[in-house]
Amino acid sequence: MSSLQELVRPELRGQTPYGAPQLDVPVALNTNESSYPVPQVVVDQIARDVAEVAVSLNRYPDREFTRLRELLAGYLRRTTGEPVTAQQVWAANGSNEVLQHIVQAFGGAGRTALGFTPSYSMHPLISERNGTTWVDGLRDADPSKFDLDGDLAVDQTRRHDPELIFLCSPNNPTGTALDLDIVRRVYDATERAIVVVDEAYTEFSREGTPSAVSLLPGRDRLVVSRTMSKAFAFAGARLGYLAAATEFSDLLRLVRLPYHLSTVTQAVACAALEHTDTMLAMVDKIKTTRDDLLEGCAALGLQPVPSDANFVLVGGFDDAAATWQALLDRGVLVRDVGIPHHLRITAGTPEENDTALRALRAVLEGEYA
Known part of the structure; x- marks a missing residue:
């Protein structure tokens, strides 16, 4: 046995x-x-909104989480100045599930993901446990340096020719932000890789640090993932999201579980977004x-x-x-x-x-x- x-x-x-x-x-x-x-004002709003939707919990939630996507797109427009639409936004139970959807849709057996370590440890875990071969790239030829060397990143992109590339800005665990020129160069160094810029901590960036959301127009293989866990103090709510080309978000429907965002999760996240300030x-x-x-x-x-x-x-x-x-x-x-x-x-x-x-x-x- x-x-x-x-x-x-x-x-x-x-x-x-x-x-x-x-x-x-x-x-x-x-x-x-x-x-x-x-904040208590948000707690009170959550309590009211959850009570309001509780009577309908016998029904499945809005599968397209329509209102939540509209509010997330509005938040991105306001904070980045970019014309993000609700159709470009996807959300899931934490940014880890968002990343998992990406790997499920574009990774898998016989495909490769590249990341530049040290970086977020869930990138290789999610990739490998969904059958994707992980390549541990170097951030710099000198391991004591934590900024990402653009020339080295481009060289590794061309050499490994992956289907997925993970960038992280600000990077976890180093805290270092990424020059957007490196994102451009990595994207242009490949004709097929999905390039994911993980911006889980972007709201804490020092003044003047731009978001990769500004690079989305004209780049249908670029994805910017975010979370409400950190800046929104919402770790217990489990709500992550991304912005990408509309077609990209549409394709994620192929791998999401049915009704993956509960009615309660949607109500709680919407209440927080209504009190963004x-x-x-x-x-x-x-x-x-x-x-x-x-x-x-x-x-x-x-x-x-x-x-x-x-x-x-x-x-x-x-x-x-x-x-x-x-x-x-x-x-x-x-x-x-x-x-x-x-x-x-x-x-x-x-x-x-x-x-x-x-x-x-x-x-x-x-x-x-």
């Missing part, structure tokens, strides 16, 4: 599921969630605490990477894993992303930042909990 491990698909054998630690600690700065709760009022606070965190880490003699996200990748640790544990022992949970001598720290409230910096100082001075 075969064990279930032997019966599971070969590429899944021995693998471990994705997931950051969910621990009950005083200061959790490991998953880039917002430390600020959803209120929801995004927290972004400037987070950008300030991010910069304070960066300066605080530098003052401790560490090597933080300049960030356009809501987190800071901090280098300079002799032993990142031991430091991670020592911080956890002091009630501060950060993320060990597997980059030697580095830890990633989410920008929390000013109070959380102060606690994290005090813990860091104590650990660096050898004062373990």
